[in-house]
Amino acid sequence: MTDSGLLAVFVETRAALLRFLQLRGASAxxxxxxxxxxxxxxxxEKLGPVAQPxxxxxxxxxxxxxxxxxxxxxxxxxxxDWIEVHGGNDGERDERPSIEAELIAREQLAxxxxxxxxxxxxxxxxxxxxxxxxxAQRGIAEDxxxxxxxxxxxxxxxxxxxxxxxxxxxxxxxxxxxxxVERVRHGA
Amino acid sequence: xxxxxxDSIRMEAIEWHIRLRDxxxxxxxxxxxxxxxxxxxxxxxxxxxxxxxxxxxLLGDVVFHEAANDSDELATRPLRSKRxxxxxxxxxxxxxxxxxxxxxxxxxxxxxxxxxxxERRVVTLDPATQVVLNGSTRMTFDRENPRFAAMDEGExxxxxxxxxxxxxxxxxxxxxxxxxGTVFNVVRVPSQxxxxxxxxxxxxxxxxxRIMLDPGQILVDESGADRVRVTQxxxxxxxxxxKGQLSYYQAPMSQVAADIARNLGMHVTVPPALADRAFxxxxxxxxxxxxxxxxxxxxxxxxxxxxxxxxxxxxxxGAGR
Numbered sequence: 001m002t003d004s005g006l007l008a009v010f011v012e013t014r015a016a017l018l019r020f021l022q023l024r025g026a027s028a029x030x031x032x033x034x035x036x037x038x039x040x041x042x043x044x045e046k047l048g049p050v051a052q053p054x055x056x057x058x059x060x061x062x063x064x065x066x067x068x069x070x071x072x073x074x075x076x077x078x079x080x081d082w083i084e085v086h087g088g089n090d091g092e093r094d095e096r097p098s099i100e101a102e103l104i105a106r107e108q109l110a111x112x113x114x115x116x117x118x119x120x121x122x123x124x125x126x127x128x129x130x131x132x133x134x135x136a137q138r139g140i141a142e143d144x145x146x147x148x149x150x151x152x153x154x155x156x157x158x159x160x161x162x163x164x165x166x167x168x169x170x171x172x173x174x175x176x177x178x179x180x181v182e183r184v185r186h187g188a
Numbered sequence: 189x190x191x192x193x194x195d196s197i198r199m200e201a202i203e204w205h206i207r208l209r210d211x212x213x214x215x216x217x218x219x220x221x222x223x224x225x226x227x228x229x230x231x232x233x234x235x236x237x238x239x240x241x242x243x244x245x246l247l248g249d250v251v252f253h254e255a256a257n258d259s260d261e262l263a264t265r266p267l268r269s270k271r272x273x274x275x276x277x278x279x280x281x282x283x284x285x286x287x288x289x290x291x292x293x294x295x296x297x298x299x300x301x302x303x304x305x306x307e308r309r310v311v312t313l314d315p316a317t318q319v320v321l322n323g324s325t326r327m328t329f330d331r332e333n334p335r336f337a338a339m340d341e342g343e344x345x346x347x348x349x350x351x352x353x354x355x356x357x358x359x360x361x362x363x364x365x366x367x368x369g370t371v372f373n374v375v376r377v378p379s380q381x382x383x384x385x386x387x388x389x390x391x392x393x394x395x396x397x398r399i400m401l402d403p404g405q406i407l408v409d410e411s412g413a414d415r416v417r418v419t420q421x422x423x424x425x426x427x428x429x430x431k432g433q434l435s436y437y438q439a440p441m442s443q444v445a446a447d448i449a450r451n452l453g454m455h456v457t458v459p460p461a462l463a464d465r466a467f468x469x470x471x472x473x474x475x476x477x478x479x480x481x482x483x484x485x486x487x488x489x490x491x492x493x494x495x496x497x498x499x500x501x502x503x504x505x506g507a508g509r
Contacts, residue, residue, distance in 0.1 A: 023223040054213040
Protein backbone atom coordinates (compact mmCIF):
# COMPACT_ATOMS: atom_id res chain seq x y z
CA MET A 1 0.00 0.00 0.00
CA THR A 2 1.16 3.49 -0.69
CA ASP A 3 1.29 5.13 2.68
CA SER A 4 3.93 7.58 1.56
CA GLY A 5 1.28 10.27 0.83
CA LEU A 6 1.39 12.28 4.02
CA LEU A 7 5.05 11.54 4.61
CA ALA A 8 5.96 12.89 1.19
CA VAL A 9 3.99 16.08 1.85
CA PHE A 10 5.72 16.33 5.21
CA VAL A 11 9.13 16.25 3.58
CA GLU A 12 8.04 18.96 1.13
CA THR A 13 6.46 21.10 3.82
CA ARG A 14 9.06 20.63 6.53
CA ALA A 15 10.74 24.00 6.04
CA ALA A 16 7.40 25.81 6.07
CA LEU A 17 6.37 23.95 9.24
CA LEU A 18 9.65 24.83 10.93
CA ARG A 19 9.09 28.48 10.11
CA PHE A 20 5.48 28.24 11.23
CA LEU A 21 6.37 26.82 14.64
CA GLN A 22 8.93 29.55 15.17
CA LEU A 23 6.41 32.19 14.13
CA ARG A 24 4.18 30.74 16.80
CA GLY A 25 6.91 31.37 19.32
CA ALA A 26 8.85 28.13 19.51
CA SER A 27 12.64 28.33 19.63
CA ALA A 28 14.48 26.85 16.65
CA UNK A 29 15.57 23.90 18.76
CA UNK A 30 12.08 23.27 20.12
CA UNK A 31 10.60 23.54 16.64
CA UNK A 32 13.10 20.95 15.42
CA UNK A 33 12.19 18.65 18.30
CA UNK A 34 8.51 19.00 17.58
CA UNK A 35 8.99 18.18 13.90
CA UNK A 36 11.24 15.26 14.71
CA UNK A 37 8.52 13.92 16.94
CA UNK A 38 5.88 14.53 14.27
CA UNK A 39 8.01 12.76 11.70
CA UNK A 40 8.33 9.69 13.91
CA UNK A 41 4.61 9.67 14.46
CA UNK A 42 3.90 9.83 10.75
CA UNK A 43 6.24 6.93 10.11
CA UNK A 44 4.72 4.87 12.91
CA GLU A 45 1.11 5.61 12.05
CA LYS A 46 1.39 4.75 8.38
CA LEU A 47 -1.29 7.26 7.53
CA GLY A 48 -2.42 7.28 3.95
CA PRO A 49 -3.24 10.26 1.80
CA VAL A 50 -5.52 12.80 3.46
CA ALA A 51 -7.67 15.39 1.76
CA GLN A 52 -5.84 18.54 2.84
CA PRO A 53 -2.40 17.26 3.77
CA UNK A 54 -0.74 20.58 4.62
CA UNK A 55 -3.67 21.62 6.79
CA UNK A 56 -3.44 18.25 8.51
CA UNK A 57 0.29 18.67 9.16
CA UNK A 58 -0.09 22.25 10.37
CA UNK A 59 -2.76 21.06 12.75
CA UNK A 60 -0.64 18.21 14.04
CA UNK A 61 2.31 20.57 14.47
CA UNK A 62 0.08 23.01 16.35
CA UNK A 63 -1.23 20.31 18.66
CA UNK A 64 2.28 19.20 19.43
CA UNK A 65 3.37 22.75 20.08
CA UNK A 66 0.52 23.25 22.53
CA UNK A 67 1.29 20.02 24.31
CA UNK A 68 4.91 21.02 24.52
CA UNK A 69 3.99 24.41 25.95
CA UNK A 70 1.58 23.01 28.50
CA UNK A 71 4.21 20.65 29.78
CA UNK A 72 6.69 23.49 30.05
CA UNK A 73 4.11 25.73 31.76
CA UNK A 74 3.30 23.10 34.30
CA UNK A 75 6.95 22.70 35.14
CA UNK A 76 7.39 26.44 35.70
CA UNK A 77 4.21 26.70 37.72
CA UNK A 78 5.25 23.85 39.97
CA UNK A 79 8.49 25.61 40.71
CA UNK A 80 6.69 28.91 41.44
CA ASP A 81 4.20 27.22 43.72
CA TRP A 82 6.95 25.51 45.57
CA ILE A 83 8.66 28.81 46.26
CA GLU A 84 5.43 30.58 47.17
CA VAL A 85 4.11 27.97 49.51
CA HIS A 86 7.42 26.88 50.88
CA GLY A 87 7.26 27.34 54.62
CA GLY A 88 3.52 26.69 54.60
CA ASN A 89 2.16 23.48 55.93
CA ASP A 90 2.07 20.45 53.68
CA GLY A 91 -1.51 19.43 54.29
CA GLU A 92 -2.81 22.84 53.36
CA ARG A 93 -0.68 22.95 50.30
CA ASP A 94 -2.39 19.81 49.01
CA GLU A 95 -5.88 21.09 49.63
CA ARG A 96 -5.55 24.61 48.35
CA PRO A 97 -5.42 23.96 44.60
CA SER A 98 -8.54 21.81 44.44
CA ILE A 99 -10.76 24.18 46.41
CA GLU A 100 -9.38 27.17 44.62
CA ALA A 101 -9.69 25.50 41.24
CA GLU A 102 -13.29 24.65 41.95
CA LEU A 103 -14.13 28.19 43.00
CA ILE A 104 -12.45 29.57 39.93
CA ALA A 105 -14.22 27.10 37.68
CA ARG A 106 -17.57 28.05 39.15
CA GLU A 107 -16.81 31.71 38.76
CA GLN A 108 -15.62 31.19 35.19
CA LEU A 109 -18.75 29.29 34.37
CA ALA A 110 -20.90 32.11 35.72
CA UNK A 111 -19.00 34.65 33.65
CA UNK A 112 -19.22 32.55 30.50
CA UNK A 113 -22.92 31.97 31.07
CA UNK A 114 -23.47 35.69 31.49
CA UNK A 115 -21.58 36.52 28.31
CA UNK A 116 -23.48 33.94 26.29
CA UNK A 117 -26.82 35.04 27.72
CA UNK A 118 -25.98 38.56 26.60
CA UNK A 119 -25.49 37.56 22.98
CA UNK A 120 -28.26 37.82 20.39
CA UNK A 121 -30.06 34.53 20.18
CA UNK A 122 -28.91 33.73 16.67
CA UNK A 123 -25.29 34.43 17.54
CA UNK A 124 -25.57 32.19 20.58
CA UNK A 125 -27.16 29.39 18.55
CA UNK A 126 -24.47 29.60 15.88
CA UNK A 127 -21.74 29.60 18.50
CA UNK A 128 -23.26 26.54 20.14
CA UNK A 129 -23.50 24.65 16.89
CA UNK A 130 -19.95 25.52 15.92
CA UNK A 131 -18.18 25.25 19.24
CA UNK A 132 -20.21 22.74 21.25
CA UNK A 133 -21.54 20.50 18.54
CA UNK A 134 -18.58 20.93 16.26
CA UNK A 135 -20.59 21.65 13.14
CA ALA A 136 -18.67 23.12 10.24
CA GLN A 137 -19.34 26.73 9.32
CA ARG A 138 -20.45 25.78 5.86
CA GLY A 139 -23.06 23.36 7.18
CA ILE A 140 -24.44 25.97 9.57
CA ALA A 141 -24.54 28.55 6.78
CA GLU A 142 -26.40 26.21 4.45
CA ASP A 143 -28.88 25.25 7.14
CA UNK A 144 -29.65 28.83 8.03
CA UNK A 145 -29.60 30.03 4.45
CA UNK A 146 -26.92 32.64 5.15
CA UNK A 147 -23.38 33.05 3.86
CA UNK A 148 -20.33 31.49 5.46
CA UNK A 149 -18.94 34.93 6.12
CA UNK A 150 -22.14 35.86 7.96
CA UNK A 151 -21.69 32.77 10.15
CA UNK A 152 -18.11 33.83 10.74
CA UNK A 153 -19.27 37.27 11.85
CA UNK A 154 -21.61 35.76 14.42
CA UNK A 155 -18.83 33.51 15.70
CA UNK A 156 -16.32 36.34 15.79
CA UNK A 157 -18.69 38.40 17.88
CA UNK A 158 -19.23 35.56 20.35
CA UNK A 159 -15.52 34.92 20.66
CA UNK A 160 -14.74 38.62 21.00
CA UNK A 161 -17.16 39.00 23.90
CA UNK A 162 -15.87 35.91 25.64
CA UNK A 163 -12.32 37.11 25.13
CA UNK A 164 -13.18 40.52 26.63
CA UNK A 165 -14.77 38.89 29.67
CA UNK A 166 -11.88 36.53 30.13
CA UNK A 167 -9.45 39.43 30.46
CA UNK A 168 -11.16 40.56 33.64
CA UNK A 169 -11.41 37.01 34.81
CA UNK A 170 -7.66 36.57 34.46
CA UNK A 171 -7.12 39.44 36.92
CA UNK A 172 -9.66 38.05 39.37
CA UNK A 173 -7.90 34.78 39.27
CA UNK A 174 -4.55 36.34 39.99
CA UNK A 175 -5.98 38.16 42.99
CA UNK A 176 -7.72 35.11 44.35
CA UNK A 177 -4.52 33.18 44.10
CA UNK A 178 -2.54 35.74 46.04
CA UNK A 179 -5.13 35.96 48.75
CA UNK A 180 -5.17 32.27 49.31
CA VAL A 181 -1.41 32.13 49.40
CA GLU A 182 -1.44 34.87 52.02
CA ARG A 183 -3.94 32.97 54.10
CA VAL A 184 -1.85 29.86 54.08
CA ARG A 185 1.14 31.81 55.23
CA HIS A 186 -0.68 33.40 58.14
CA GLY A 187 -2.20 30.13 59.13
CA ALA A 188 1.13 28.40 59.23
CA UNK B 189 0.49 51.05 20.58
CA UNK B 190 -2.95 52.49 19.98
CA UNK B 191 -5.74 50.48 21.61
CA UNK B 192 -7.58 50.42 18.31
CA UNK B 193 -4.75 48.56 16.64
CA UNK B 194 -4.65 46.05 19.44
CA ASP B 195 -8.37 45.50 19.13
CA SER B 196 -8.22 45.00 15.40
CA ILE B 197 -5.37 42.53 15.78
CA ARG B 198 -7.43 40.69 18.31
CA MET B 199 -10.35 40.55 15.90
CA GLU B 200 -8.10 39.20 13.17
CA ALA B 201 -6.76 36.57 15.55
CA ILE B 202 -10.31 35.56 16.37
CA GLU B 203 -11.19 35.28 12.70
CA TRP B 204 -8.18 33.08 12.06
CA HIS B 205 -8.97 30.91 15.00
CA ILE B 206 -12.49 30.34 13.71
CA ARG B 207 -11.41 29.81 10.11
CA LEU B 208 -8.64 27.36 10.93
CA ARG B 209 -10.78 24.85 12.73
CA ASP B 210 -12.06 23.45 9.47
CA UNK B 211 -9.51 25.24 7.33
CA UNK B 212 -7.80 23.69 4.34
CA UNK B 213 -4.25 23.95 3.03
CA UNK B 214 -4.72 27.49 1.73
CA UNK B 215 -6.06 28.81 5.00
CA UNK B 216 -3.07 27.48 6.91
CA UNK B 217 -0.59 28.82 4.38
CA UNK B 218 -2.19 32.26 4.62
CA UNK B 219 -2.29 32.03 8.41
CA UNK B 220 1.47 31.47 8.44
CA UNK B 221 1.87 34.61 6.34
CA UNK B 222 -0.33 36.58 8.70
CA UNK B 223 1.82 35.46 11.64
CA UNK B 224 4.91 36.55 9.78
CA UNK B 225 3.49 40.03 9.17
CA UNK B 226 3.73 41.21 12.75
CA UNK B 227 5.01 39.59 15.93
CA UNK B 228 1.96 40.91 17.77
CA UNK B 229 -0.16 38.63 15.64
CA UNK B 230 1.25 35.48 17.23
CA UNK B 231 0.74 36.95 20.68
CA UNK B 232 -2.87 37.84 19.97
CA UNK B 233 -3.50 34.44 18.47
CA UNK B 234 -2.03 32.70 21.52
CA UNK B 235 -4.39 34.61 23.77
CA UNK B 236 -7.45 33.58 21.77
CA UNK B 237 -6.32 29.99 21.57
CA UNK B 238 -5.76 29.88 25.33
CA UNK B 239 -9.16 31.41 25.95
CA UNK B 240 -10.87 28.88 23.72
CA UNK B 241 -9.02 26.09 25.43
CA UNK B 242 -9.99 27.44 28.86
CA UNK B 243 -13.72 27.48 28.11
CA UNK B 244 -13.66 23.86 26.91
CA UNK B 245 -14.37 22.27 30.30
CA LEU B 246 -17.07 24.87 31.01
CA LEU B 247 -19.10 24.46 27.85
CA GLY B 248 -20.70 21.24 29.01
CA ASP B 249 -22.29 23.07 31.93
CA VAL B 250 -23.40 26.16 30.10
CA VAL B 251 -27.10 26.49 29.36
CA PHE B 252 -27.81 27.73 25.86
CA HIS B 253 -31.08 29.60 26.02
CA GLU B 254 -32.89 29.26 22.76
CA ALA B 255 -36.45 29.65 21.62
CA ALA B 256 -36.99 25.92 21.29
CA ASN B 257 -35.49 25.38 24.70
CA ASP B 258 -38.55 25.50 26.90
CA SER B 259 -40.56 22.94 25.02
CA ASP B 260 -37.58 20.67 24.70
CA GLU B 261 -37.13 20.56 28.40
CA LEU B 262 -40.70 19.48 28.77
CA ALA B 263 -40.04 16.82 26.21
CA THR B 264 -37.15 15.22 27.98
CA ARG B 265 -38.24 15.43 31.55
CA PRO B 266 -41.19 13.06 31.69
CA LEU B 267 -39.31 10.55 29.58
CA ARG B 268 -36.20 10.76 31.63
CA SER B 269 -37.90 10.01 34.89
CA LYS B 270 -39.17 6.59 34.04
CA ARG B 271 -37.09 5.32 31.18
CA UNK B 272 -33.85 3.53 31.06
CA UNK B 273 -32.35 5.55 28.27
CA UNK B 274 -31.16 8.75 29.68
CA UNK B 275 -29.87 11.49 27.52
CA UNK B 276 -26.17 11.93 27.93
CA UNK B 277 -24.56 14.92 29.57
CA UNK B 278 -23.74 18.33 28.27
CA UNK B 279 -23.31 17.81 24.59
CA UNK B 280 -26.37 15.69 24.12
CA UNK B 281 -28.44 18.04 26.23
CA UNK B 282 -27.28 20.86 24.01
CA UNK B 283 -28.13 18.84 20.95
CA UNK B 284 -31.64 18.38 22.28
CA UNK B 285 -32.26 22.08 22.13
CA UNK B 286 -30.90 21.92 18.64
CA UNK B 287 -32.67 23.99 16.08
CA UNK B 288 -34.80 22.70 13.30
CA UNK B 289 -33.50 23.41 9.93
CA UNK B 290 -36.22 24.42 7.64
CA UNK B 291 -35.79 24.01 3.97
CA UNK B 292 -39.13 25.45 3.02
CA UNK B 293 -40.78 23.61 0.21
CA UNK B 294 -42.73 25.99 -1.90
CA UNK B 295 -46.18 24.56 -1.95
CA UNK B 296 -46.85 23.01 1.43
CA UNK B 297 -46.24 23.23 5.11
CA UNK B 298 -43.75 20.38 4.76
CA UNK B 299 -40.09 20.91 5.39
CA UNK B 300 -36.97 18.82 5.11
CA UNK B 301 -34.37 18.20 7.75
CA UNK B 302 -31.13 16.62 6.71
CA UNK B 303 -27.99 15.70 8.55
CA UNK B 304 -24.52 15.37 7.08
CA UNK B 305 -22.32 12.36 7.75
CA UNK B 306 -21.63 12.02 11.46
CA GLU B 307 -24.02 14.82 12.35
CA ARG B 308 -26.93 14.49 14.78
CA ARG B 309 -30.06 16.53 15.02
CA VAL B 310 -33.06 16.53 17.30
CA VAL B 311 -36.41 17.62 15.95
CA THR B 312 -39.09 18.33 18.50
CA LEU B 313 -42.54 17.99 17.01
CA ASP B 314 -44.49 18.70 20.14
CA PRO B 315 -43.44 19.00 23.76
CA ALA B 316 -43.34 15.21 24.18
CA THR B 317 -42.52 14.03 20.69
CA GLN B 318 -38.99 13.95 19.52
CA VAL B 319 -37.11 12.57 16.57
CA VAL B 320 -33.34 12.14 16.79
CA LEU B 321 -31.76 12.00 13.34
CA ASN B 322 -28.57 10.04 12.96
CA GLY B 323 -25.96 11.12 10.41
CA SER B 324 -26.56 11.08 6.63
CA THR B 325 -30.31 11.17 7.11
CA ARG B 326 -33.00 12.97 5.19
CA MET B 327 -36.49 13.44 6.59
CA THR B 328 -39.58 15.47 5.93
CA PHE B 329 -41.88 16.92 8.56
CA ASP B 330 -45.04 18.94 8.42
CA ARG B 331 -45.37 22.23 10.21
CA GLU B 332 -49.11 21.79 10.43
CA ASN B 333 -49.16 18.15 11.39
CA PRO B 334 -46.91 17.11 14.26
CA ARG B 335 -48.09 13.51 13.93
CA PHE B 336 -46.41 13.04 10.57
CA ALA B 337 -42.90 12.33 9.37
CA ALA B 338 -41.34 10.77 6.29
CA MET B 339 -37.91 9.23 5.94
CA ASP B 340 -36.14 9.35 2.62
CA GLU B 341 -32.89 7.90 3.80
CA GLY B 342 -30.91 7.18 6.92
CA GLU B 343 -31.78 6.41 10.52
CA UNK B 344 -33.77 8.04 13.30
CA UNK B 345 -34.92 7.29 16.80
CA UNK B 346 -38.52 8.24 17.58
CA UNK B 347 -39.96 9.09 20.97
CA UNK B 348 -43.63 9.59 20.44
CA UNK B 349 -46.23 10.98 22.80
CA UNK B 350 -49.18 8.70 23.28
CA UNK B 351 -52.35 9.79 21.54
CA UNK B 352 -54.77 6.96 20.92
CA UNK B 353 -57.02 9.16 18.84
CA UNK B 354 -54.26 10.33 16.57
CA UNK B 355 -51.55 7.82 15.80
CA UNK B 356 -48.17 9.03 14.68
CA UNK B 357 -47.51 8.12 11.05
CA UNK B 358 -44.08 7.67 9.56
CA UNK B 359 -43.79 7.11 5.83
CA UNK B 360 -40.78 5.15 4.68
CA UNK B 361 -41.03 5.06 0.92
CA UNK B 362 -44.36 3.39 0.29
CA UNK B 363 -44.35 1.73 3.70
CA UNK B 364 -46.06 3.13 6.73
CA UNK B 365 -45.11 2.82 10.34
CA UNK B 366 -47.93 3.71 12.69
CA UNK B 367 -47.62 4.07 16.35
CA UNK B 368 -49.42 5.21 19.44
CA GLY B 369 -46.93 6.39 22.02
CA THR B 370 -43.64 4.60 21.95
CA VAL B 371 -39.92 4.59 21.33
CA PHE B 372 -38.72 3.05 18.10
CA ASN B 373 -35.88 3.23 15.65
CA VAL B 374 -36.09 3.20 11.87
CA VAL B 375 -33.33 2.66 9.33
CA ARG B 376 -33.81 3.15 5.62
CA VAL B 377 -31.12 2.15 3.18
CA PRO B 378 -31.70 1.42 -0.51
CA SER B 379 -31.91 -2.33 0.05
CA GLN B 380 -34.10 -2.48 3.13
CA UNK B 381 -36.19 -0.87 5.85
CA UNK B 382 -35.61 -1.85 9.48
CA UNK B 383 -37.96 -0.96 12.32
CA UNK B 384 -37.03 -1.83 15.90
CA UNK B 385 -39.19 -1.13 18.94
CA UNK B 386 -37.89 -0.22 22.39
CA UNK B 387 -41.21 0.55 24.06
CA UNK B 388 -44.90 0.58 23.26
CA UNK B 389 -46.31 -0.80 20.07
CA UNK B 390 -45.82 -0.11 16.41
CA UNK B 391 -47.89 -1.20 13.43
CA UNK B 392 -46.05 -1.72 10.17
CA UNK B 393 -48.09 -1.02 7.04
CA UNK B 394 -51.46 -1.01 8.85
CA UNK B 395 -53.43 -1.14 5.61
CA UNK B 396 -51.40 -3.85 3.91
CA UNK B 397 -49.31 -6.13 6.10
CA ARG B 398 -50.64 -5.02 9.47
CA ILE B 399 -47.67 -6.34 11.43
CA MET B 400 -47.71 -5.53 15.12
CA LEU B 401 -44.31 -5.00 16.67
CA ASP B 402 -43.71 -5.22 20.39
CA PRO B 403 -40.75 -4.03 22.41
CA GLY B 404 -37.67 -6.07 21.58
CA GLN B 405 -38.83 -6.91 18.08
CA ILE B 406 -37.13 -5.84 14.90
CA LEU B 407 -38.67 -6.01 11.45
CA VAL B 408 -36.51 -6.23 8.37
CA ASP B 409 -38.18 -5.50 5.06
CA GLU B 410 -35.83 -6.29 2.19
CA SER B 411 -36.76 -4.61 -1.02
CA GLY B 412 -37.69 -7.29 -3.52
CA ALA B 413 -38.50 -9.90 -0.89
CA ASP B 414 -42.15 -10.86 -0.67
CA ARG B 415 -42.25 -11.20 3.05
CA VAL B 416 -40.74 -9.32 5.94
CA ARG B 417 -38.66 -10.85 8.69
CA VAL B 418 -39.32 -10.20 12.38
CA THR B 419 -36.71 -11.20 14.95
CA GLN B 420 -35.78 -10.32 18.51
CA UNK B 421 -33.37 -7.70 19.76
CA UNK B 422 -32.63 -6.68 23.33
CA UNK B 423 -34.93 -3.64 23.69
CA UNK B 424 -32.25 -1.61 25.44
CA UNK B 425 -30.09 -1.76 22.33
CA UNK B 426 -32.75 -0.08 20.19
CA UNK B 427 -31.56 3.41 19.35
CA UNK B 428 -28.42 2.96 21.44
CA UNK B 429 -26.49 4.62 18.60
CA UNK B 430 -27.63 7.82 20.18
CA LYS B 431 -25.16 7.09 22.95
CA GLY B 432 -22.50 5.84 20.57
CA GLN B 433 -23.30 2.18 21.19
CA LEU B 434 -23.90 -0.28 18.36
CA SER B 435 -24.92 -3.85 19.13
CA TYR B 436 -25.21 -6.73 16.69
CA TYR B 437 -26.17 -10.31 16.58
CA GLN B 438 -25.12 -12.09 13.41
CA ALA B 439 -25.26 -8.89 11.37
CA PRO B 440 -23.52 -8.69 8.00
CA MET B 441 -20.36 -6.61 8.06
CA SER B 442 -21.80 -4.40 5.31
CA GLN B 443 -24.51 -3.27 7.73
CA VAL B 444 -21.98 -2.68 10.52
CA ALA B 445 -19.88 -0.60 8.13
CA ALA B 446 -22.90 1.43 7.02
CA ASP B 447 -23.82 2.13 10.65
CA ILE B 448 -20.29 3.23 11.51
CA ALA B 449 -20.20 5.44 8.43
CA ARG B 450 -23.50 7.08 9.33
CA ASN B 451 -22.58 7.63 12.96
CA LEU B 452 -19.03 8.82 12.55
CA GLY B 453 -19.35 10.56 9.23
CA MET B 454 -16.61 8.64 7.52
CA HIS B 455 -16.85 6.64 4.37
CA VAL B 456 -16.29 2.92 4.92
CA THR B 457 -15.81 0.62 1.95
CA VAL B 458 -16.41 -3.08 2.47
CA PRO B 459 -14.92 -5.49 -0.07
CA PRO B 460 -17.25 -8.26 -1.28
CA ALA B 461 -15.23 -10.85 0.61
CA LEU B 462 -16.16 -9.20 3.91
CA ALA B 463 -19.63 -7.85 3.16
CA ASP B 464 -21.51 -10.95 4.33
CA ARG B 465 -19.25 -11.94 7.18
CA ALA B 466 -21.43 -12.13 10.30
CA PHE B 467 -20.60 -9.95 13.24
CA UNK B 468 -21.94 -10.31 16.77
CA UNK B 469 -21.02 -7.99 19.56
CA UNK B 470 -21.06 -4.43 20.75
CA UNK B 471 -18.96 -1.54 19.66
CA UNK B 472 -18.71 1.88 21.23
CA UNK B 473 -18.13 4.78 18.89
CA UNK B 474 -16.22 7.64 20.42
CA UNK B 475 -14.67 9.37 17.47
CA UNK B 476 -12.39 8.71 14.59
CA UNK B 477 -8.98 9.53 15.98
CA UNK B 478 -6.19 7.02 15.40
CA UNK B 479 -6.76 5.34 18.78
CA UNK B 480 -10.46 4.95 18.11
CA UNK B 481 -9.84 3.51 14.68
CA UNK B 482 -7.44 1.01 16.18
CA UNK B 483 -10.05 0.03 18.77
CA UNK B 484 -12.60 -0.49 16.01
CA UNK B 485 -10.16 -2.64 14.08
CA UNK B 486 -9.71 -4.84 17.11
CA UNK B 487 -13.42 -5.01 17.84
CA UNK B 488 -14.36 -5.93 14.28
CA UNK B 489 -11.26 -7.97 13.61
CA UNK B 490 -10.52 -6.15 10.38
CA UNK B 491 -7.98 -3.64 9.21
CA UNK B 492 -9.21 -0.17 8.37
CA UNK B 493 -6.97 1.21 5.69
CA UNK B 494 -7.30 4.89 4.85
CA UNK B 495 -8.29 5.52 1.28
CA UNK B 496 -9.19 8.64 -0.66
CA UNK B 497 -12.20 9.82 1.32
CA UNK B 498 -12.48 7.37 4.19
CA UNK B 499 -11.49 3.84 5.09
CA UNK B 500 -11.48 0.47 3.42
CA UNK B 501 -12.01 -2.69 5.44
CA UNK B 502 -9.47 -5.42 4.87
CA UNK B 503 -9.40 -8.90 6.36
CA UNK B 504 -6.82 -9.17 9.13
CA UNK B 505 -5.22 -12.26 7.66
CA GLY B 506 -5.31 -10.86 4.13
CA ALA B 507 -2.09 -10.04 2.34
CA GLY B 508 -3.53 -6.76 1.14
CA ARG B 509 -2.12 -4.66 3.93
